[in-house]
Amino acid sequence: TVLVLDFGSQYTHLITRRLRELNVYSEMLPCTQNVADLSWKPVGVILSGGPYSVYEDGAPHVDSEVFELGVPVLGICYGLQEIAWNQGKDVAAGDKREYGHAYLDVQRHPSSSPHVDKLFRGLEDDLEVWMSHGDKLSKLPPSFVTIATTSNAPFAGIAHLEKPWYGIQFHPEVTHTPRGTRLLKNFAVDICNAKRNWTMGKFVDQEVARIRTLVGEKGQVIGAVSGGVDSTVAAKLMQEAIGDRFHAVLVDNGVLRLNEAQIVKQTMTQHLGINLTVVDASELFLGRLKGVTDDPEKKRKIIGNTFIEVFQEKAKEIAAAAAGSPQEGDIEWLLQGTLYPDVIESISFKGPSATIKTHHNVGGLLEGMHLKLIEPLRELFKDEVRILGTKLGIPEDLVWRHPFPGPGIAIRILGEVTPQQVRIAREADYIFIEEIKKAGLYRKISQAFAALLPVKAVGVMGDNRVHDQVIALRAVETTDFMTADWYPFDGEFLKRVSRRIVNEVNGVCRVVYDITSKPPGTIEME
Numbered sequence: 001t002v003l004v005l006d007f008g009s010q011y012t013h014l015i016t017r018r019l020r021e022l023n024v025y026s027e028m029l030p031c032t033q034n035v036a037d038l039s040w041k042p043v044g045v046i047l048s049g050g051p052y053s054v055y056e057d058g059a060p061h062v063d064s065e066v067f068e069l070g071v072p073v074l075g076i077c078y079g080l081q082e083i084a085w086n087q088g089k090d091v092a093a094g095d096k097r098e099y100g101h102a103y104l105d106v107q108r109h110p111s112s113s114p115h116v117d118k119l120f121r122g123l124e125d126d127l128e129v130w131m132s133h134g135d136k137l138s139k140l141p142p143s144f145v146t147i148a149t150t151s152n153a154p155f156a157g158i159a160h161l162e163k164p165w166y167g168i169q170f171h172p173e174v175t176h177t178p179r180g181t182r183l184l185k186n187f188a189v190d191i192c193n194a195k196r197n198w199t200m201g202k203f204v205d206q207e208v209a210r211i212r213t214l215v216g217e218k219g220q221v222i223g224a225v226s227g228g229v230d231s232t233v234a235a236k237l238m239q240e241a242i243g244d245r246f247h248a249v250l251v252d253n254g255v256l257r258l259n260e261a262q263i264v265k266q267t268m269t270q271h272l273g274i275n276l277t278v279v280d281a282s283e284l285f286l287g288r289l290k291g292v293t294d295d296p297e298k299k300r301k302i303i304g305n306t307f308i309e310v311f312q313e314k315a316k317e318i319a320a321a322a323a324g325s326p327q328e329g330d331i332e333w334l335l336q337g338t339l340y341p342d343v344i345e346s347i348s349f350k351g352p353s354a355t356i357k358t359h360h361n362v363g364g365l366l367e368g369m370h371l372k373l374i375e376p377l378r379e380l381f382k383d384e385v386r387i388l389g390t391k392l393g394i395p396e397d398l399v400w401r402h403p404f405p406g407p408g409i410a411i412r413i414l415g416e417v418t419p420q421q422v423r424i425a426r427e428a429d430y431i432f433i434e435e436i437k438k439a440g441l442y443r444k445i446s447q448a449f450a451a452l453l454p455v456k457a458v459g460v461m462g463d464n465r466v467h468d469q470v471i472a473l474r475a476v477e478t479t480d481f482m483t484a485d486w487y488p489f490d491g492e493f494l495k496r497v498s499r500r501i502v503n504e505v506n507g508v509c510r511v512v513y514d515i516t517s518k519p520p521g522t523i524e525m526e
């Protein structure tokens with residue numbers, strides 16, 4: 001195991017992720033971790049970046065025992081400065097802050113000890129790297145040599161002459177450092193001799209074991225599922241760990257996709273063996289949405305609050321039933337399928353003691369129900385969740401599902417949400433997605449749906465003039481959902497979809513395709 005000590009950088013988890021991509025197992029712990037308290041010995045230690053200056057009062061410092069372990073150490077950014085601080089305290093505020101791309105000149109030392117050149121072995125002499133720091137070394141710590149420079153940083157890379165200790169000012173873990181993974185491989189595999197045996201199967205075993213320890217022999221967990229990949233994978237993992245002591249709840253809010261509640265129920269219970277309760281609250285939701293015409297945020301609030309209410313009520317019932325059952329015990333835990341990108345988004349950069357804000361609906365649930373949060377996917381990225389889902393036997397269809405917003409098609413029905421509008425939007429969406437799948441485009445597209453516009457247009461159907469509604473199709477390609485491009489369908493495809501929607505969906509006489517990218521458009525229409 002490679003130990004990553006976290007000094008609070010927004011990139012620390014990426015170090016762990018890159019190592020895992022190399023099949024090297026790594027564990028991340030707070031920078032203040034006492035080495036003596038570890039029950040295992042790392043094969044190497046990485047000190048992450050962080051928002052502090054090492055010379056500041058109150059700046060966090062690594063347990064100096066790290067340098068006595070006799071294992072390789074790599075300091076990244078703050079970590080480099082931390083090594084220098086530990087070895088001689090010569091770190092000063094930089095006169096220029098350096099953020100963004102930089103070009104690195106690698107310096108080789110063929111006549112020094114062979115380990116000195118190992119970090120950059122196999123890499124070019126000039127490398128594009130990503131910098132993000134304000135401080136710099138004032139001079140080399142004793143017994144170190146420079147192994148890389150940039151025009152701004154004379155000590156962009158340093159190595160100890162006798163010991164396998166390295167420091168780099170740039171961030172190898174981000175994709176903006178194209179050769180960063182190779183550098184981390186050099187460190188972990190060649191320098192630390194870490195075994196490359198970590199797989200998703202191991203993740204499952206470890207996570208299942210962790211959940212069992214956390215929850216105990218009788219503990220019960222409740223969690224909402226949506227039919228989306230994250231909540232399904234999280235639920236399946238819980239089921240593997242504690243079986244029926246995990247209680248999944250699907251709230252049918254009346255604005256799910258066509259037949260969604262039944263499909264989710266079938267997959268979850270029959271295929272995945274998850275202990276699921278479906279609550280049909282569609283009338284309650286639709287009743288509360290009635291009359292809300294031109295305030296999308298209000299729709300979101302109504303749906304969010306009603307969800308909390310319905311979920312809590314159901315949770316109480318389930319808890320009461322569970323308390324009287326053979327596996328008795330109160331429900332203490334709430335499952336949340338939080339992914340790593342949500343975690344970074346909500347970490348406040350107060351450093352190692354960073355408090356993680358709870359996400360969306362969960363805040364309200366936790367307060368109202370005195371539950372503790374359990375987040376088995378919090379270290380994973382979306383693509384890893386998909387790999388994990390496949391590993392857990394979740395059907396391909398579900399694993400590759402496009403994201404679907406909590407407020408459902410309510411935010412895809414512009415204007416008032418009525419049962420009639422829901423029917424139209426659902427049917428049109430179903431046809432669009434069906435055609436996308438038939439054309440083999442579903443995985444190429446990141447998200448697609450049909451929206452119902454709040455206008456009527458004139459058309460002619462048969463011999464009659466009609467005055468009916470307009471469907472807008474939306475399909476985007478994106479990697480991060482922060483920016484997105486509309487998908488360039490060919491004309492034949494659009495023609496087919498348009499024809500089917502107008503013919504098959506009662507109430508629609510026109511179909512348009514949304515060709516707005518994000519920004520300035522958002523992906524959803526409301």
Ligand code: XMP
Nearest residue numbers: 300403404405406407447481518522523524
């Ligand atoms: P926008 O429309 O902001 O969407 O470009 C970006 C991504 O977020 C999803 N989205 C939501 N998801 N509740 C959710 O759970 C919401 O209120 C919400 N609004 C947007 C959207 O589907 C897209 O994937």
